[in-house]
Amino acid sequence: MEKFVAFILRLLNCPTQHHTKDLSLAISDIDWAGAPTKKLTTNTFQLSTSDNNWAGAPTKKLSTFDFRLMTVALSLLLLTSCRKDESLESSQNLVAIRFHILCNGEKLAPNGQYMNKSGELFSVNAFKMYLGAIRLQNTITQQSTTIQQYHLLNYADSSSLLVNETLAVGTYNQLAFTIGVDSLHSVSGSQTGALDPLNGMFWTWNTGYINAKLEGISPSSTAIGKAITYHIGGFKYGENTQRTVTIPFPPDLLLNLADGISNEINLDIHLEQWFQGNHIISIATTPTVTTPGAFAMQLADNYATLFSFNKMITR
Numbered sequence: 001m002e003k004f005v006a007f008i009l010r011l012l013n014c015p016t017q018h019h020t021k022d023l024s025l026a027i028s029d030i031d032w033a034g035a036p037t038k039k040l041t042t043n044t045f046q047l048s049t050s051d052n053n054w055a056g057a058p059t060k061k062l063s064t065f066d067f068r069l070m071t072v073a074l075s076l077l078l079l080t081s082c083r084k085d086e087s088l089e090s091s092q093n094l095v096a097i098r099f100h101i102l103c104n105g106e107k108l109a110p111n112g113q114y115m116n117k118s119g120e121l122f123s124v125n126a127f128k129m130y131l132g133a134i135r136l137q138n139t140i141t142q143q144s145t146t147i148q149q150y151h152l153l154n155y156a157d158s159s160s161l162l163v164n165e166t167l168a169v170g171t172y173n174q175l176a177f178t179i180g181v182d183s184l185h186s187v188s189g190s191q192t193g194a195l196d197p198l199n200g201m202f203w204t205w206n207t208g209y210i211n212a213k214l215e216g217i218s219p220s221s222t223a224i225g226k227a228i229t230y231h232i233g234g235f236k237y238g239e240n241t242q243r244t245v246t247i248p249f250p251p252d253l254l255l256n257l258a259d260g261i262s263n264e265i266n267l268d269i270h271l272e273q274w275f276q277g278n279h280i281i282s283i284a285t286t287p288t289v290t291t292p293g294a295f296a297m298q299l300a301d302n303y304a305t306l307f308s309f310n311k312m313i314t315r
Contacts, residue, residue, distance in 0.1 A: 094262040095147065095255070097134070097163040097175070100310060101127065101155055103271040108155065116275040120283045122218035122228060124271060127155040128201060129212040129303070130181050130194070132242075134163065136172040136255065143170055150181070150194040152201065153269075172255040173248065175265060179303060180211030180242035183235040207292060208235045211242065212303050214274055221287035228283055230274070232299050234292025241292065241300035247309050255312065266310040277305030 101108040103124070104115070111123050134147040147165045154160040181195065186208025190197055201210045210233045218228050234241045247267065249255060255263055275281045278301040289295045 093169060093257040093259065094164065094166055095136070095257060096165075096262070096264040097147070098264055098266045099153060099161040099269055100266065101161070101269045101271065108271060114272060116272060116283070117280060118220075118275070118282045118284075120218055120220040120275075122216055122220075122283060124155070124214060124216040126213060126215035127153075127271065128199075128210075129153045129179060130201065130209065132178040132181060134177040135175070136167070136170070137174050137176055137246075138170070138172050139174060141171075143172070145170060145172070150185075152194045152199055154199075167257055169257050169259065171257070174246055175249075175267075176244065176246045178242055178244050179300070180233075181209040181235070182242065183208070183240075185209070186235045203231075203233060207233060209233055211300070214271070218283045218287065220282075220284040222284065223287045227287070229288045229290060230299060231290045232296045232303070234296050236292070239292040239297065241296050243300050243304035245304055245307055247307060249309060249312065253312060256314075262315045264313040264315075266312065268308045268310045269306050270308065271306065273305045274299065274302055277302035 103112070106112070106114075108124060108127075110125065113121050113123055115121055129152070131148075131151045131153060133149065134151060135144050136147060137144045145167055147167065148163055151163055152160060185191065185195060195202075195209070201213065202208075203210060210231045212230075212232045214228070214230045216228050217226050219226060221228050223229065232241050255265070257263065275283070279298040281295075281299065281302065286295055289299060
């Protein structure tokens with residue numbers, strides 16, 4: 001940039017008696033951030049209004065002074081177009097969502113013993129869930145901003161329990177997302193990122209993704225090894241296990257995304273609701289669900305009730 005400014009200054013100091021044919025621009029003297037250099041001769045800039053019909057305007061050969069004005073104008077335009085949009089950058093603000101996995105009001109512990117409403121003890125050693133179209137909403141202004149398209153929560157991976165994104169300024173009063181993968185992505189074959197089959201959440205192109213998975217042990221289970229295995233999926237009509245979750249913020253608490261301010265939304269996941277949200281699921285009766293169908297639909301109704309607002313931290 002310094003070389004470019006020096007070039008302009010040298011140009012402005014040229015004697016006025018020089019004609020454009022004597023003016024040669026050495027672009028190689030300028031640092032164009034790695035762009036290829038090229039010598040521009042006077043022929044490149046030899047312009048005459050007589051070559052064009054200017055509706056009767058008098059023809060005249062461009063003088064050195066005219067050329068310098070053109071160069072300065074072009075330079076200012078170039079500098080303006082290359083400048084970063086600082087106002088846009090300054091209006092980008094960090095928002096984070098932190099998930100806390102609980103069971104009966106306690107932090108979920110590996111091999112910890114918990115009890116459902118049926119009085120059945122169980123422990124959890126695996127829990128995964130797809131969240132889709134995570135978005136902030138303002139129900140008054142109807143503003144909606146998507147935070148992330150798909151995210152995989154994984155109890156075994158603590159980093160997956162935090163979602164970070166930088167968004168434009170705005171004011172929001174609720175968070176919404178869907179649990180599960182939509183039909184289009186379910187039949188689109190092998191994908192990458194959160195939807196990569198290597199994450200262990202894909203059945204086949206015909207049955208799609210596992211929207212949520214819970215595995216563990218229960219003395220009440222009649223399955224081999226006292227296992228409990230719930231792989232919940234299904235996207236076809238009558239088997240759709242996608243569910244929409246809306247979490248309003250407290251009436252006196254709005255999420256304000258303002259310049260230089262970061263916000264962290266904390267949500268609790270209550271795993272006991274897996275067995276008792278909208279339907280009572282007995283482990284003794286149903287220790288295993290691994291295909292789409294009626295039980296999968298009931299468990300989907302239940303896992304839609306897992307989430308609640310905990311707190312919001314503003315820094």
